[in-house]
Amino acid sequence: MQANDFESIRIQAESEAVTISTPQGLEEFRLKYLGRKGLLARASAIIPTLSQEERAEFGRKLNILKKALTVLVEEKAKTVAAKDSGSSINRIDLGLPGIAQELGRLHPITQVIDEICALFTRMGFIVVEGPEIETEYNNFTGLNIPLEHPSRDTFDTFYLKPKTDNLKPATKYLLRSHTSPVQVRAMKSRKPPLSIVVPGRVYRPDAVDASHSFMFHQVEGFLVDKGIKFSDLKGILEVFAKGIFGENIKMRFRPHFFPFTEPSAEVDISCIICQGKGCSVCGRKGWLEVLGCGMIHPNVFKHVGINAKTYTGFAFGMGVERIAMLKYGINDIRLFFENDLRFLKQF
Amino acid sequence: MKVTFNWLKDFVDIKLSPQALADKLTMAGIEVSAIEEKYGDYVFEIEITSNRADWLSVIGLAREVAAITGAKMKEPKVPKATSPRGKSSGSLSIQIEDPKDCPLYTAKIIRGVKVEASPDWMRKRLELVGVRSVNNIVDITNYVLFETGEPLHAFDLDKLSGPQIYMRRARPGEKIAAIDEKIYNLNPGILVIADKTKPIAIAGVMGGKESEVNFNTKNILLEAAVFNPVVIRRSRRQIGLNSESSYRFERGVPQEAAISASHRACGLILDLSAGELTLAKQQGKITSKFRSINVNNEQVNKILGVNVKPALIKSGLSALGFKVKAKTKNSFIVTVPAFRPDVAICEDVVEEISRVYGYDRIPVTLPSIKPQLTGHSSRDLIASVKNTLVCLGLNEVVTYSMVDKALLADFNLNPDNETVEILNPLSRDQGVLRPSLIPSLASRIAFNLNRKQEYINIFETADIYCWQAGKDMPVEAPALGLAFCGSRSLFFEHGSTKDSAGFLHAKGVISALFEKLKFPLPRFSEAPDNSSVIKVFIKNEEIGRVVILPKRLLERLDIKNRQVCIAEIRLDKAMPFTVNKKSFKELPAYPAIARDISVLLKQDVSLDEVIAGIKTQAGPALESVKIVDFYKGKQIPGGFIGITISCVYRSLERTLLETEVAPLHEKIVALLEAKFEAKLR
CATH class of the missing domain: 3.30.930.10 (Bira Bifunctional Protein; Domain 2)
Incomplete structure (x- = not known):
C-alpha cells in the first residue's frame, strides 16, 4: 500500500458516506472500513514487511485516516439516528396526552389563608384556631364591646336557638362574628409573650350580593409582650402588605374606631390595579382598605387577666375574601361559595 | 353624612383647597369618600365612626378642622333670644314617665309665626346636605340639626289637645300617622311624645302628620330633648324607620347641645318668621359629668413609639376641646368635654394626640418576637x-x-x-x-x-x-x-x-x-x-x-x-x-417467592374474608397478599366474579425453597375451594 493510497481511501469513504441514509447502511460502511476485517485492518497487514522508518510513517498516516473515518461515522450516526426516530413504526406521537394523576386544587380561600399564615409564621407567629360557636362573653364582652352595642343585635350577629330540653336558663350561644374571640381564649390560656395568628370562618347576617356574604373568612393576629408599641404594629403590617401584595406597595394608617383597640387604625394599601392613580376598583381614591388594627385595649387585658401595666400589645384583623378578590381580580364574592370547578381550577 | 365646605367655613378659617382638606380629614379618621361641587360650594360625603357622635354636626367637624390645620375655631354666635321678652304667658306641663328614657326635655312656645318658604341660602345648604326644603320653621329645625348635631322638632301648637306634653312608652294597639304619610303600629317598646289623648311623635325618630307645621300654622312648640340611645335604636328598628334624628340620638347627643340648639333655633325662628317667644320650659336636669384623666408624656411615647413634645400634647388636646392643666413639665390633667363621652382612659387621650400628630409620622419599627413551639396540632x-x-x-x-x-x-x-x-x-x-x-x-x-x-x-x-x-x-x-x-x-x-x-x-x-x-x-x-x-x-x-x-x-x-x-x-x-412516630424496619435480605392464584368466586363471597382466610391459613411465611386483578362479564358464568390473588412468601432469616412454598400454596388453594367454593381457573 502506497502513501497516496491513504488519500484515495479517504476520498472514496467520504463520497460513499454521503449516500448513507439508514443505520444499517452506516453499520455496513463502518464494517467495510473500520471493522475487524475492514480495509484499514487489512492494510495494516503489510506492516511486518516494512522497514523501521517506513513503519513509523505508515502507522502515523493510518492513525490519521482511522481518526478521520471514526469522526465521519460518528457524525453520520447523528443524522441517521434523527431520521430514524421519525420514520420507525415505533414512533411516539408527542401530541398524545401525558399520563399522570390529574391535578387537584386547594380552594383559593385556603391558598390565601395559607399564604398569610406562612408569612406570619416566618416572622415568628404561631397559628391557633378556635370554635365557630361562641359565647357572648368571648365574642363581645371580653373584647370590650358594651352590652348595648349595635353589633350584638340580631341584625348583626347570628344567635342559636337554645336547646329545647334544657330546663336551666340557657346560655346564649352565637356564631362568632369575627375571629377576635380567639384573642380572648388564647390570652386566657397562654402566658405572654404571645404572637399568634388565627384564621377561620365568621358569620354575619348580611344579605348576599357581589360583595357581601353571611359567611366569610378572617385572619386575626396579635402580639403581646413588654414594650410593644404602635410603631411595631406599623412594622409588622408593612412586612405583611409587601409579602402579600408586592415590594412596591405603599401603605397608610388612618385613625379608626374599634372597641377592642385604642388607638385604632384602618390600613390602606396603594391600589394594586391602578398603582394609586385612581380606578373603579379603588373608587378613584388610589387606596384600598385591607385591614383594621390597633393597640389592644386595656379593658381586654383586664378581662383576660394580663397586667396592662406590664404588657402592651397590638391586634389586627382582615377579611380573607377581600384580599383574595384583590389579589386574583375576582369581582363577585359568591364565586367562592358556588364552587364551580371551572372557577376552582384557575387557582 | 354630608357637610359643605362653606358651612364649615362659618366656624373655622380654612386655607386649604377642598381636596387637601378632604385628605387631611381622612388621615385624621374622618374618611371623606366623595367630594361634589355645586352652587359654588363643595359637598363632602363623609363616613363617621360609631364612637364620634360629635362629628355628626358642622360645629363638631369644624372643631376637628381647627385642630388638625392649626386654625382658630370661630365659636357659634350667641343666640339673640333665650327667654321670653315679657312675662311668660300661657302654661305648659311636661311629664316624663321615666327619666331613663328621656333625661332632658325642653320646649319653647313661639306664637304668631309666619310660615313661608325659607330664604334661598338656607334652602340651598339643606339641599346640598340632602334635605328637602319644606317651610321656614321645619327647615330651621333641620338646619340646626345639621349645624349642632341636636335633632329638634316643631309641633303645630294648635293641633295638640291641650297644653300638656307626655314623654311615655306607647300603649299596646296605639298607632300614629307620621310625617312620611305612613301609619305605624306602636307598642310599649317604643317611646312616644304624646298630648293628653294620643301620640304626636315617635320620640327621636319622626314627628306625627297631624301636628306637622304647615303654611297655616300660627303657633308652634319647639322641642329639643335628649333620649336614651338604646331606646331610640330599638324603636327605630321595630318600626323599620331611619331618620337623621334617630341616627344622631342612637349615637348619643350631649345634654348641653339640646339647650344651645334650642336657643339657636329659636333665634332663627324669631329672625325669619317674626314670631314671639312666649314660654320656655325645661323638664329634667343636665346630669353630665366631666371626666379628668392623668396623662404624661412618657405614657404617650411608650404606646406610640415616638417622642411627642409636651407642647404639642397641650395645644392639640386644647384645640379638640379638652381642658389641659399641666401638673409637671411632662404630665397633665386632661378634662374631657361633654361632647366626648368616648374618651374615658389614658389610651383614648393618646389616640387623640396621635391623630393630631399624624399616624403617618409614627415611625416603622420591628419588635423582637420570641419563638414559641405550641401551635395548633389539628x-x-x-x-x-x-x-x-x-x-x-x-x-x-x-x-x-x-x-x-x-x-x-x-x-x-x-x-x-x-x-x-x-x-x-x-x-x-x-x-x-x-x-x-x-x-x-x-x-x-x-x-x-x-x-x-x-x-x-x-x-x-x-x-x-x-x-x-x-x-x-x-x-x-x-x-x-x-x-x-x-x-x-x-x-x-x-x-x-x-x-x-x-x-x-x-x-x-x-x-x-x-x-x-x-x-x-x-x-x-x-x-x-x-x-x-x-x-x-x-x-x-x-x-x-x-x-x-x-x-x-x-x-x-x-x-x-x-x-x-x-x-x-x-x-x-x-x-x-395517628401514629406520630416514624421508624425504620430493616429491608429484607433474602428473595421472595411470588405465586398468583386465579379463581372464580360467587358474587356474595366477602373478599375481605377471603384475604383474611388466606393470611391465617398460610402463616408467617406469607409476607403479603393482595388482589391484583378483578373481572366480571361475558367470559365469566353469571353470579360469579373472577379474581387474581397475588401471594408473596418470604423468610427474614434465609432464602425460601420452592419445596417449602408449594405446600403452603396448596393449602391456600384447598381453603379457597373448601371454604369459599372457589373454582380454580
Whole structure:
C-alpha cells in the first residue's frame, strides 16, 4: 500500500458516506472500513514487511485516516439516528396526552389563608384556631364591646336557638362574628409573650350580593409582650402588605374606631390595579382598605387577666375574601361559595 | 353624612383647597369618600365612626378642622333670644314617665309665626346636605340639626289637645300617622311624645302628620330633648324607620347641645318668621359629668413609639376641646368635654394626640418576637389532609355551614333535639347548622352537573355541629367530606379507559389518605339496614361512612342518570389513631417467592374474608397478599366474579425453597375451594 493510497481511501469513504441514509447502511460502511476485517485492518497487514522508518510513517498516516473515518461515522450516526426516530413504526406521537394523576386544587380561600399564615409564621407567629360557636362573653364582652352595642343585635350577629330540653336558663350561644374571640381564649390560656395568628370562618347576617356574604373568612393576629408599641404594629403590617401584595406597595394608617383597640387604625394599601392613580376598583381614591388594627385595649387585658401595666400589645384583623378578590381580580364574592370547578381550577 | 365646605367655613378659617382638606380629614379618621361641587360650594360625603357622635354636626367637624390645620375655631354666635321678652304667658306641663328614657326635655312656645318658604341660602345648604326644603320653621329645625348635631322638632301648637306634653312608652294597639304619610303600629317598646289623648311623635325618630307645621300654622312648640340611645335604636328598628334624628340620638347627643340648639333655633325662628317667644320650659336636669384623666408624656411615647413634645400634647388636646392643666413639665390633667363621652382612659387621650400628630409620622419599627413551639396540632393534620387529597387529584370546595332543615330531613340527618337551629336565620335555606357535610357536597355536585361538568371529585374539611345529650354547649367537630360523580377518560400507554366514579374511588382515596396520615387502614362494612350506606371503621371505632345517594335524593337534587358517591370522615374520631412516630424496619435480605392464584368466586363471597382466610391459613411465611386483578362479564358464568390473588412468601432469616412454598400454596388453594367454593381457573 502506497502513501497516496491513504488519500484515495479517504476520498472514496467520504463520497460513499454521503449516500448513507439508514443505520444499517452506516453499520455496513463502518464494517467495510473500520471493522475487524475492514480495509484499514487489512492494510495494516503489510506492516511486518516494512522497514523501521517506513513503519513509523505508515502507522502515523493510518492513525490519521482511522481518526478521520471514526469522526465521519460518528457524525453520520447523528443524522441517521434523527431520521430514524421519525420514520420507525415505533414512533411516539408527542401530541398524545401525558399520563399522570390529574391535578387537584386547594380552594383559593385556603391558598390565601395559607399564604398569610406562612408569612406570619416566618416572622415568628404561631397559628391557633378556635370554635365557630361562641359565647357572648368571648365574642363581645371580653373584647370590650358594651352590652348595648349595635353589633350584638340580631341584625348583626347570628344567635342559636337554645336547646329545647334544657330546663336551666340557657346560655346564649352565637356564631362568632369575627375571629377576635380567639384573642380572648388564647390570652386566657397562654402566658405572654404571645404572637399568634388565627384564621377561620365568621358569620354575619348580611344579605348576599357581589360583595357581601353571611359567611366569610378572617385572619386575626396579635402580639403581646413588654414594650410593644404602635410603631411595631406599623412594622409588622408593612412586612405583611409587601409579602402579600408586592415590594412596591405603599401603605397608610388612618385613625379608626374599634372597641377592642385604642388607638385604632384602618390600613390602606396603594391600589394594586391602578398603582394609586385612581380606578373603579379603588373608587378613584388610589387606596384600598385591607385591614383594621390597633393597640389592644386595656379593658381586654383586664378581662383576660394580663397586667396592662406590664404588657402592651397590638391586634389586627382582615377579611380573607377581600384580599383574595384583590389579589386574583375576582369581582363577585359568591364565586367562592358556588364552587364551580371551572372557577376552582384557575387557582 | 354630608357637610359643605362653606358651612364649615362659618366656624373655622380654612386655607386649604377642598381636596387637601378632604385628605387631611381622612388621615385624621374622618374618611371623606366623595367630594361634589355645586352652587359654588363643595359637598363632602363623609363616613363617621360609631364612637364620634360629635362629628355628626358642622360645629363638631369644624372643631376637628381647627385642630388638625392649626386654625382658630370661630365659636357659634350667641343666640339673640333665650327667654321670653315679657312675662311668660300661657302654661305648659311636661311629664316624663321615666327619666331613663328621656333625661332632658325642653320646649319653647313661639306664637304668631309666619310660615313661608325659607330664604334661598338656607334652602340651598339643606339641599346640598340632602334635605328637602319644606317651610321656614321645619327647615330651621333641620338646619340646626345639621349645624349642632341636636335633632329638634316643631309641633303645630294648635293641633295638640291641650297644653300638656307626655314623654311615655306607647300603649299596646296605639298607632300614629307620621310625617312620611305612613301609619305605624306602636307598642310599649317604643317611646312616644304624646298630648293628653294620643301620640304626636315617635320620640327621636319622626314627628306625627297631624301636628306637622304647615303654611297655616300660627303657633308652634319647639322641642329639643335628649333620649336614651338604646331606646331610640330599638324603636327605630321595630318600626323599620331611619331618620337623621334617630341616627344622631342612637349615637348619643350631649345634654348641653339640646339647650344651645334650642336657643339657636329659636333665634332663627324669631329672625325669619317674626314670631314671639312666649314660654320656655325645661323638664329634667343636665346630669353630665366631666371626666379628668392623668396623662404624661412618657405614657404617650411608650404606646406610640415616638417622642411627642409636651407642647404639642397641650395645644392639640386644647384645640379638640379638652381642658389641659399641666401638673409637671411632662404630665397633665386632661378634662374631657361633654361632647366626648368616648374618651374615658389614658389610651383614648393618646389616640387623640396621635391623630393630631399624624399616624403617618409614627415611625416603622420591628419588635423582637420570641419563638414559641405550641401551635395548633389539628390544623397541621388538616393541612396534611388537604394537601394529600389535592395530590390525589381532588378539588377543595368551601360551602356554607348553614343548610336547609328540610334538606337534612331528606338525608335523614335531622334527629330530634340534635339539630342546632339559628334563632335569626337570613332565610330557611340557611336555617340550621349542618350536622354533616354530605348534603352540602351533594348540592355542589348537582350545581356542577348543571354547569355541564362531566367528572366531579371534590372535598371539604369543615366543622359540623350538633347538640349532644348532657352537654350544655353544642358540639363542634372537624369533619372531612369527599364526593365523586361522573366519568372521565383515563389514559394508558396502550389507550384509554372510561373511568366512572363510585364507591371504589372513595375507598381508594380514603385508604391512601389514611396511609399518608399514619392512621391504621380503614375497614369498610355495609350497614345491615341500609344498602346505600357503607360504614368506615378504624379498628372497632366507627369514624365515618360512604353513601351512594339513593334515587329519591338524586331526584330531590335534580340529578339525572348519574351515580353520586359521598363519604364523610369524622376527623375528631380518627385523629386519636395517628401514629406520630416514624421508624425504620430493616429491608429484607433474602428473595421472595411470588405465586398468583386465579379463581372464580360467587358474587356474595366477602373478599375481605377471603384475604383474611388466606393470611391465617398460610402463616408467617406469607409476607403479603393482595388482589391484583378483578373481572366480571361475558367470559365469566353469571353470579360469579373472577379474581387474581397475588401471594408473596418470604423468610427474614434465609432464602425460601420452592419445596417449602408449594405446600403452603396448596393449602391456600384447598381453603379457597373448601371454604369459599372457589373454582380454580
